Amino acid sequence: MAVPKRKMSRSNTRHRRARWKAEPPQLVPVTLNGTVHRVPRRLVRAYERGLLRPEE
Numbered sequence: 270m271a272v273p274k275r276k277m278s279r280s281n282t283r284h285r286r287a288r289w290k291a292e293p294p295q296l297v298p299v300t301l302n303g304t305v306h307r308v309p310r311r312l313v314r315a316y317e318r319g320l321l322r323p324e325e
């Protein structure tokens with residue numbers, strides 16, 4: 270079994286873990302001004318309120 274020869278820094282460990290868990294955002298359809306746009310689920314409210322504008 271492979272064993273590390275040196276202690277890995279906290280920064281490197283967290284960076285590696287974050288990259289491993291990353292996944293693309295789920296896009297959901299939202300109707301804005303009669304046009305359907307696909308936006309990340311966590312930003313739907315911001316688009317509906319007009320805080321963000323979809324890219325054309």
